[in-house]
Amino acid sequence: MxxxxxxxxxxxxxxxxxxxxxxxxxxxxxGNPSSMHSFGxxxxxxxxxxxxxxxxxxxxxxxEIIFTSCGTESDNTAITSALANNPTKNHIITSRVxxxxxxxxxxxxxxxxxxVTMLPVNAEGLLDMDEYEASLTPDTAVVSIMWxxxxxxVIFPVEEAAHLARERGxxxxxxxxxxxxxxxxxxxxxxxDMLSLSGHKLHAPKGVGVLYxxxxxxxxxxxxxxxxxxxxxxxxxxxxxxxxxxxxxxxAGGNMEKENTHVRSLRDRLEAELLRAIPQSKVNGTIKKRLxxxxxxxxxxxxxxxxxxxxxxxxxxxxxGSACTSGSLQPSHVLRAMGVPYTMAHGSIRFSLSVYNxxxxxxxxxxxxxxxxxxxRVLSPYWATSQGACATA
Amino acid sequence: xxxxxxxxxxxxxxxxxxxxxxxxxxxxxxGSIACGDALKLSFKxxxxxxxxxxxxxxxxxxxxxxxxxxxxxxxxxxxxxEAMKITNQDIADYLGGLPPEKMHCSVLGxxxxxxxxxxxxxxxxxxxxxxxxxxxFGVTDGEIERAVRQNHLTTVEEVTNYTKxxxxxxxxxxxxxxxxxxxxxxxxxxxxxxxxxKISNIQxxxxxxxxxxxxxxxSLKHDGGDIELVDVVGNRVLxxxxxxxxxxxxxxxxxxGFVEWKLKEFVSPDLIVEEVAS
Numbered sequence: 001m002x003x004x005x006x007x008x009x010x011x012x013x014x015x016x017x018x019x020x021x022x023x024x025x026x027x028x029x030x031g032n033p034s035s036m037h038s039f040g041x042x043x044x045x046x047x048x049x050x051x052x053x054x055x056x057x058x059x060x061x062x063x064e065i066i067f068t069s070c071g072t073e074s075d076n077t078a079i080t081s082a083l084a085n086n087p088t089k090n091h092i093i094t095s096r097v098x099x100x101x102x103x104x105x106x107x108x109x110x111x112x113x114x115x116v117t118m119l120p121v122n123a124e125g126l127l128d129m130d131e132y133e134a135s136l137t138p139d140t141a142v143v144s145i146m147w148x149x150x151x152x153x154v155i156f157p158v159e160e161a162a163h164l165a166r167e168r169g170x171x172x173x174x175x176x177x178x179x180x181x182x183x184x185x186x187x188x189x190x191x192x193d194m195l196s197l198s199g200h201k202l203h204a205p206k207g208v209g210v211l212y213x214x215x216x217x218x219x220x221x222x223x224x225x226x227x228x229x230x231x232x233x234x235x236x237x238x239x240x241x242x243x244x245x246x247x248x249x250x251x252a253g254g255n256m257e258k259e260n261t262h263v264r265s266l267r268d269r270l271e272a273e274l275l276r277a278i279p280q281s282k283v284n285g286t287i288k289k290r291l292x293x294x295x296x297x298x299x300x301x302x303x304x305x306x307x308x309x310x311x312x313x314x315x316x317x318x319x320x321g322s323a324c325t326s327g328s329l330q331p332s333h334v335l336r337a338m339g340v341p342y343t344m345a346h347g348s349i350r351f352s353l354s355v356y357n358x359x360x361x362x363x364x365x366x367x368x369x370x371x372x373x374x375x376x377r378v379l380s381p382y383w384a385t386s387q388g389a390c391a392t393a
Numbered sequence: 394x395x396x397x398x399x400x401x402x403x404x405x406x407x408x409x410x411x412x413x414x415x416x417x418x419x420x421x422x423x424g425s426i427a428c429g430d431a432l433k434l435s436f437k438x439x440x441x442x443x444x445x446x447x448x449x450x451x452x453x454x455x456x457x458x459x460x461x462x463x464x465x466x467x468x469x470x471x472x473x474x475e476a477m478k479i480t481n482q483d484i485a486d487y488l489g490g491l492p493p494e495k496m497h498c499s500v501l502g503x504x505x506x507x508x509x510x511x512x513x514x515x516x517x518x519x520x521x522x523x524x525x526x527x528x529x530f531g532v533t534d535g536e537i538e539r540a541v542r543q544n545h546l547t548t549v550e551e552v553t554n555y556t557k558x559x560x561x562x563x564x565x566x567x568x569x570x571x572x573x574x575x576x577x578x579x580x581x582x583x584x585x586x587x588x589x590x591k592i593s594n595i596q597x598x599x600x601x602x603x604x605x606x607x608x609x610x611x612s613l614k615h616d617g618g619d620i621e622l623v624d625v626v627g628n629r630v631l632x633x634x635x636x637x638x639x640x641x642x643x644x645x646x647x648x649x650g651f652v653e654w655k656l657k658e659f660v661s662p663d664l665i666v667e668e669v670a671s
Contacts, residue, residue: 305454323429324454329560342427379411379458381433381450382426
């Protein structure tokens with residue numbers, strides 16, 4: 001059975017071109033880029049190329065790119081660096097819908113004595129920019145707001161938010177793990193000081209990430225050790241993965257248009273057909289400012305894990321914000337922050353596409369999912385009740 | 394992905410006895426949509442007062458659906474007296490075990506069964522004194538205490554796995570710990586460990602063997618498992634788990650919680666139990 005992979009916000013396939021580019025650097029060209037000999041030197045040149053390719057995708061300078069081990073390391077580095085460089089300030093601003101890499105770190109910092117403002121979102125998953133602006137104080141050490149939400153795909157106005165922070169001299173970080181490669185980003189024309197990205201979300205392997213740090217930003221390293229990354233991140237470079245990430249960024253730049261035409265139209269058709277075929281279903285998050293590849297749909301009165309496991313029978317891969325799949329007993333913090341009712345939150349499914357999806361993939365889901373939903377609803381004690389209520393209302 | 398047994402998958406993909414019985418002899422609905430799982434159970438008796446049919450409707454994950462399906466299969470042919478003896482562990486055992494984090498699905502089944510039998514008998518065993526401990530999931534001190542006693546739970550995390558209590562905001566963790574402490578404190582013998590005379594190594598090993606035989610093995614055997622004493626090194630008691638215990642994901646918790654507690658109580662409070670590959 002062929003997988004129909006619609007879980008690209010979780011991780012992506014390493015692109016064939018990316019794999020080809022990285023493979024020689026395991027066995028044939030295994031030299032250390034820091035070495036004096038030319039065997040290592042050729043690897044160093046390849047790293048330089050990778051750095052240029054990442055910078056090109058971000059509209060940044062190569063020297064503003066620091067390679068890390070993952071998005072989480074980039075997020076942790078950015079926030080702790082900003083705090084270390086503003087030792088007299090005690091206030092952090094973030095949102096209630098951040099990825100755990102930022103959210104849990106901020107909760108941890110709150111326990112250590114920092115005052116943390118977690119900005120709420122409305123029912124559409126959007127921030128109130130007036131409330132954001134009002135939360136900026138002379139005591140604010142750092143702002144960290146994601147560029148696009150991993151669960152709903154909702155895009156935040158981080159460039160505007162960064163501008164407001166810059167006016168007050170407050171460093172601004174964004175977790176752009178889901179945004180990079182899907183929407184155009186030009187760091188040269190915005191005020192964002194630090195940006196995190198992750199390789200495995202854009203068809204590079206797991207275990208490599210980037211922290212962009214704007215030239216002139218005061219910076220303290222997270223990993224202290226060797227002189228790698230100009231002393232900003234100790235540790236021998238993950239050479240094959242960095243080379244892979246460079247290639248993946250080059251591909252992403254070329255695929256940006258396809259992402260916003262082909263992928264967007266597949267996503268829109270999937271969403272429209274499911275909403276049409278399945279009663280009492282609803283999209284979570286605004287559809288006006290959203291990543292082109294993501295849709296988060298709730299199916300009322302049933303539970304997400306059951307839906308996922310029944311879809312698994314057909315090779316369909318997606319994810320859910322239900323309690324049973326979130327690793328806790330509560331449904332997704334993102335959906336709860338948006339005030340999505342429990343009847344809807346437990347039955348939420350996220351489909352996230354990539355340029356490798358086809359019309360046939362979408363056809364299969366449109367064909368197989370409605371009967372799955374119907375089967376689970378027959379089992380649900382709430383479904384019949386709700387239908388009765390509707391009939392008499 | 395959860396590690397479900399084939400039996401759980403089978404009962405999830407093809408659940409047995411779904412739906413509701415018209416004019417049931419006993420019916421109950423437990424759980425809520427806010428909590429993430431709910432179960433409606435109904436049954437009908439035959440002329441010999443045995444359960445002729447049992448049916449369910451469930452809102453929940455794969456293991457909730459499988460647990461409810463398993464419960465209805467277990468129930469068929471049972472008398473009310475026999476049905477009253479069914480525990481959540483019986484449901485989990487029928488399914489070849491559930492992941493520790495999913496044990497609350499089996500507890501939900503047991504609760505539905507208890508309430509459905511109360512409904513049939515026309516009585517309510519509700520204890521008016523019970524107080525809600527976990528506000529997020531509406532779990533009472535009585536429910537927590539029953540789960541702790543029946544399943545030998547020793548940590549807050551285990552209580553959360555079995556009852557969901559403490560799985561939300563976490564404000565009740567201290568209260569749950571207090572309940573656990575109270576249960577095990579009252580079970581301890583009167584004489585303190587300080588008054589226990591010094592024992593020789595030979596005596597110690599003999600006492601450990603006796604305690605395993607008398608206090609530990611019967612409980613493990615009840616769950617299809619067994620235990621073997623491998624060695625005693627100082628105060629380290631090395632044991633190997635057998636049968637169901639050897640493959641049970643909860644056995645680590647069983648080891649620490651149950652075996653060690655028994656040995657500390659009956660032999661010496663200094664003992665530490667370690668599981669070894671035999």
